[in-house]
Amino acid sequence: MKHIPSIWSLLFMLWLFSMGFSAQPIFPKPLSPRIANYTIDVRYLPELKMLNGKEVLIWHNTSKEAIGELQFHLYLNAFRNNRTTFMKESGGVHRGFKIDEKKGWGFIEIWRMVWVRQPEDVYSILSMVTEKSPGVTDLSDRMEFIQPDDGNPEDKTVLRVQLPKPLAPGDSIVLRIDFVARLPQPPFARTGAWKEYVFAGQWFPKIGVYTAKGWNCHQFHYNSEFFADFGVYDVFITVPADYVVGATGLEYDVQQTPEGQARHYFHAEDVHDFAWTASPEFVEFKDRTQDVDIRLLMQPDHVDQAERHMRAAKAAVEHFQNWYGDYPFPNLTVVDPRRGARGSGGMEYPTLITAGTAYGMPQGLRFVEAVIIHEFGHQFWYHLLASNEFEESWLDEGINSYTEAQIMHDLYGPEGDMIDFLGLKINDIQFQRSRYISFADLDPVVRPAWLYYSGTSYGVNSYSRPAVLLTTLQNYLGWNTMLKVMQTYVSRYRFTHPTSQDFIKVASEVSGQDLSWFFDQALFSTRTLDYSASYLISKKVKKPQGYDFTLFVKQTLKEAGLDTGRIATYKQIVPEDWSEDTTLYYSEARIRRKGQFRFPVDVQLVFSNGDTLRDHWDGQDPWKKYVFIRPDRLLEVQVDPEQKILLDRNWTNNSLTLRPYPRGILKQTFRFLFATQFLLDQPEWLGLTRLLLFSF
Amino acid sequence: MVGKSFRIGLKTGLGQRKLVLLYYLASLLAALPVTLAFSQAMGSFLGRSLIARDLGGHFNMDFFFEYLFFGKNGLATLPFLWLLAALVYLLGLLLLSGGLFAQFYQDRPYQAQRFWADAFHHWGRMVRLGLLSVPVLLLLLAIQFLEVGLQRLIFGKQPYEYIAYWGRVVQMVLAYAGIWIFSLIFDFARWDLVANQQNKTRYSLMAGIRFVFSQFSAAGSLYALFLLTSGLLTLVYILISGLLGANAVPAIFLLILIQQIYMWLRAGLRVGLLAGERELLRQLGSN
Numbered sequence: 001m002k003h004i005p006s007i008w009s010l011l012f013m014l015w016l017f018s019m020g021f022s023a024q025p026i027f028p029k030p031l032s033p034r035i036a037n038y039t040i041d042v043r044y045l046p047e048l049k050m051l052n053g054k055e056v057l058i059w060h061n062t063s064k065e066a067i068g069e070l071q072f073h074l075y076l077n078a079f080r081n082n083r084t085t086f087m088k089e090s091g092g093v094h095r096g097f098k099i100d101e102k103k104g105w106g107f108i109e110i111w112r113m114v115w116v117r118q119p120e121d122v123y124s125i126l127s128m129v130t131e132k133s134p135g136v137t138d139l140s141d142r143m144e145f146i147q148p149d150d151g152n153p154e155d156k157t158v159l160r161v162q163l164p165k166p167l168a169p170g171d172s173i174v175l176r177i178d179f180v181a182r183l184p185q186p187p188f189a190r191t192g193a194w195k196e197y198v199f200a201g202q203w204f205p206k207i208g209v210y211t212a213k214g215w216n217c218h219q220f221h222y223n224s225e226f227f228a229d230f231g232v233y234d235v236f237i238t239v240p241a242d243y244v245v246g247a248t249g250l251e252y253d254v255q256q257t258p259e260g261q262a263r264h265y266f267h268a269e270d271v272h273d274f275a276w277t278a279s280p281e282f283v284e285f286k287d288r289t290q291d292v293d294i295r296l297l298m299q300p301d302h303v304d305q306a307e308r309h310m311r312a313a314k315a316a317v318e319h320f321q322n323w324y325g326d327y328p329f330p331n332l333t334v335v336d337p338r339r340g341a342r343g344s345g346g347m348e349y350p351t352l353i354t355a356g357t358a359y360g361m362p363q364g365l366r367f368v369e370a371v372i373i374h375e376f377g378h379q380f381w382y383h384l385l386a387s388n389e390f391e392e393s394w395l396d397e398g399i400n401s402y403t404e405a406q407i408m409h410d411l412y413g414p415e416g417d418m419i420d421f422l423g424l425k426i427n428d429i430q431f432q433r434s435r436y437i438s439f440a441d442l443d444p445v446v447r448p449a450w451l452y453y454s455g456t457s458y459g460v461n462s463y464s465r466p467a468v469l470l471t472t473l474q475n476y477l478g479w480n481t482m483l484k485v486m487q488t489y490v491s492r493y494r495f496t497h498p499t500s501q502d503f504i505k506v507a508s509e510v511s512g513q514d515l516s517w518f519f520d521q522a523l524f525s526t527r528t529l530d531y532s533a534s535y536l537i538s539k540k541v542k543k544p545q546g547y548d549f550t551l552f553v554k555q556t557l558k559e560a561g562l563d564t565g566r567i568a569t570y571k572q573i574v575p576e577d578w579s580e581d582t583t584l585y586y587s588e589a590r591i592r593r594k595g596q597f598r599f600p601v602d603v604q605l606v607f608s609n610g611d612t613l614r615d616h617w618d619g620q621d622p623w624k625k626y627v628f629i630r631p632d633r634l635l636e637v638q639v640d641p642e643q644k645i646l647l648d649r650n651w652t653n654n655s656l657t658l659r660p661y662p663r664g665i666l667k668q669t670f671r672f673l674f675a676t677q678f679l680l681d682q683p684e685w686l687g688l689t690r691l692l693l694f695s696f
Numbered sequence: 697m698v699g700k701s702f703r704i705g706l707k708t709g710l711g712q713r714k715l716v717l718l719y720y721l722a723s724l725l726a727a728l729p730v731t732l733a734f735s736q737a738m739g740s741f742l743g744r745s746l747i748a749r750d751l752g753g754h755f756n757m758d759f760f761f762e763y764l765f766f767g768k769n770g771l772a773t774l775p776f777l778w779l780l781a782a783l784v785y786l787l788g789l790l791l792l793s794g795g796l797f798a799q800f801y802q803d804r805p806y807q808a809q810r811f812w813a814d815a816f817h818h819w820g821r822m823v824r825l826g827l828l829s830v831p832v833l834l835l836l837l838a839i840q841f842l843e844v845g846l847q848r849l850i851f852g853k854q855p856y857e858y859i860a861y862w863g864r865v866v867q868m869v870l871a872y873a874g875i876w877i878f879s880l881i882f883d884f885a886r887w888d889l890v891a892n893q894q895n896k897t898r899y900s901l902m903a904g905i906r907f908v909f910s911q912f913s914a915a916g917s918l919y920a921l922f923l924l925t926s927g928l929l930t931l932v933y934i935l936i937s938g939l940l941g942a943n944a945v946p947a948i949f950l951l952i953l954i955q956q957i958y959m960w961l962r963a964g965l966r967v968g969l970l971a972g973e974r975e976l977l978r979q980l981g982s983n
């Protein structure tokens with residue numbers, strides 16, 4: 001049966017769309033389906049590191065079904081105790097930062113949730129005394145924690161609320177939710193407070209995503225990020241008056257409260273999350289590039305790196321807009337986490353990102369730049385294209401690691417774009433590949449985030465391996481085609497929830513070829529790729545003995561009975577002026593595909609007279625053989641000479657030369673000898689490495 | 697006085713070719729087993745690949761990461777061999793010092809038989825002295841932690857990062873000062889040991905400590921001059937070796953030569969410092 005909305009619900013919708021907009025709109029027309037809309041009034045209690053919040057959620061049922069229950073994320077409950085799913089999976093350590101097991105725990109508690117059946121304007125709902133108001137249904141008794149992923153009864157990160165009456169398709173619901181929360185101290189797994197600094201991420205009751213398969217509302221896992229619907233956010237943040245506040249969206253207003261505090265009003269449209277930070281210590285820097293205002297909130301001990309941060313942020317904005325598409329939001333805030341609070345660093349929220357640096361970080365160590373470019377990249381790969389990070393993390397982190405490496409390369413390449421320090425030069429993509437080669441075959445790329453073999457495997461398959469496979473695809477399709485793929489993906493799926501299949505569809509369509517053979521292997525299998533050159537000889541053809549020798553050489557080799565099957569390929573060049581006196585060489589080279597991953601590849605063969613032959617091998621068979629009878633020797637064979645296939649785990653075995661070249665081994669041996677002699681003689685130099693450790 | 701000791705030390709260091717050779721060989725021989733193991737492992741990993749040719753130029757990070765992962769079995773013994781090298785080198789230096797200190801102390805020219813007789817004669821005592829002075833080294837190294845306490849007292853537990861940063865620089869300077877003072881103490885303890893044929897090494901250690909602290913400005917200045925020279929030498933090495941990055945056999949051989957000349961000169965400075973110390977002792981009239 002098709003649902004026809006009643007005239008009342010239509011009027012109601014009209015009113016709902018009008019009521020969020022007491023603020024001056026940012027966009028003349030909504031850019032997204034504004035499904036989940038929040039107005040939140042939150043007061044920060046600095047001594048307790050607690051939040052006292054009132055939330056009005058207006059949620060639209062855009063599905064075709066009547067919905068009998070709602071599901072919410074209560075992310076902060078992941079840090080409630082050491083028995084939550086997050087804590088069990090992580091062992092209390094996230095990205096090297098440990099939760100303070102004595103007093104660092106955080107939680108969120110909803111103490112009342114009511115359904116406002118006869119809504120007035122949002123601000124009256126915020127200020128009304130819920131238990132006394134007419135037309136209000138208390139849902140508090142209907143709340144219960146569920147654990148859809150692992151059944152862990154100690155996990156309280158997902159809340160279910162049974163509705164007294166199902167919500168019809170096209171209908172909307174207005175909820176008033178009162179909550180208190182305590183932030184982890186110091187910040188842990190992206191969120192928390194420390195001394196005068198607070199970074200509030202995943203801090204408010206947040207509704208799940210209703211999909212064709214029902215509620216998609218996973219528990220908060222160690223190896224997982226998020227998934228949410230777009231909406232409009234109006235958030236009032238009350239903090240001590242001397243605090244500088246940064247948040248998602250635009251700051252519209254700030255007012256002094258009678259208690260001498262400041263109430264900051266932030267408004268954001270077409271975003272699917274909201275985070276904020278505050279500290280009296282922030283030093284503010286502002287600049288603008290293209291159509292984006294950039295605001296830096298730096299710690300006082302890092303102000304000498306503000307310029308660095310700003311340059312990276314501008315470069316990120318410019319590269320993304322020039323390459324991939326429009327960044328629709330008017331502003332970006334970059335937050336520098338406090339010392340001792342780095343657990344809140346390196347994270348992305350709509351229009352607000354956190355970086356992270358250390359005093360004395362040398363210019364040649366471009367971790368700050370990389371992290372800013374990375375976190376800004378999420379504005380595209382997660383905030384515009386709101387993929388499901390719980391289930392397909394690569395769509396965000398992986399594509400983002402790929403674009404990060406491309407931008408780093410464009411900005412600081414070709415050598416040492418990530419590290420260029422004391423003669424050591426490492427590119428971003430080399431880092432990614434180094435991680436990929438070590439953990440290539442534990443999991444397919446696409447898999448629910450908490451089901452990978454290990455945290456490392458999640459990391460490799462969500463970040464590094466996708467970066468490597470997309471760079472390989474870029475080399476295969478060419479830069480321009482790949483760019484068009486990315487641009488089409490962005491423009492087609494912005495403000496939606498794209499899936500891996502959507503990306504594959506775009507890549508195939510734009511490149512004009514079915515690329516499922518590539519993605520099936522690259523995303524959905526654990527196949528690894530390793531081409532090698534396995535055999536090379538070149539020897540003089542013996543002086544003619546016995547029967548008619550001329551006939552043998554002038555025949556094709558096939559006729560001479562040397563062809564052993566379709567796998568082998570023979571090429572021979574016999575010069576016109578060949579005579580029995582010409583010295584001829586029999587050369588043979590064999591190459592192998594050692595992994596199960598099949599990928600077309602170039603092969604290069606170099607002869608002693610300087611001739612270079614190129615062959616293109618489809619890589620379908622396990623090996624290929626080249627045989628030549630020529631007046632010159634075959635000196636070297638090399639698979640993938642331009643190193644286009646980054647998915648090849650071992651490039652060292654890709655080539656073979658006829659004669660060994662000892663000079664590389666000689667040089668590295670003597671360098672090793674010298675380093676050993678040097679350190680034996682002056683071991684105290686090792687102490688200098690402590691200077692570098694300052695940065696971490 | 698210090699200037700003269702430095703000049704004489706430097707002259708002796710460059711002049712005593714056989715002694716310098718012995719010191720040079722000590723580091724070369726100690727480093728050789730681990731180097732050969734490394735070379736063997738890398739050679740078998742590289743085989744007849746083109747990377748083996750390309751590594752004659754710049755180091756290739758892709759290769760490095762692949763080697764760390766796929767060649768890790770070949771690298772497994774290296775840490776052990778490194779420790780062995782350090783031990784061999786340490787014992788070797790202590791052996792050589794018996795011969796050298798005795799020769800310098802008696803103002804004799806180098807004479808092989810005599811040298812080795814003295815070397816083995818003093819070896820046991822030198823090792824004992826070395827072991828005995830470990831607590832002194834630890835104590836001197838611990839001075840750096842004064843900074844930690846002071847910093848916490850003034851700035852609290854989690855000060856601004858620039859305070860922590862410069863605090864750690866100060867810590868490092870203190871640590872180096874500790875190491876350098878220890879080297880001086882150990883040297884002058886050994887002078888006492890050969891001068892007095894001291895069997896009770898703790899007396900030598902005490903004598904070394906007494907001497908260094910009573911003649912701190914002279915001994916320290918001499919040491920600083922040699923340190924400075926060594927720093928300059930390293931700077932020159934870095935500048936020259938930077939020019940020899942080309943992937944060509946002559947450049948590679950030249951680089952190897954420069955590296956070993958640097959190590960030779962380092963050995964020369966080591967001998968020179970001891971000769972300078974001997975001269976200082978003479979001038980202070982405590983021979």
Ligand SMILES: [Zn+2]
Pocket residue numbers: 374375378397400
């Ligand atoms: Zn990321």
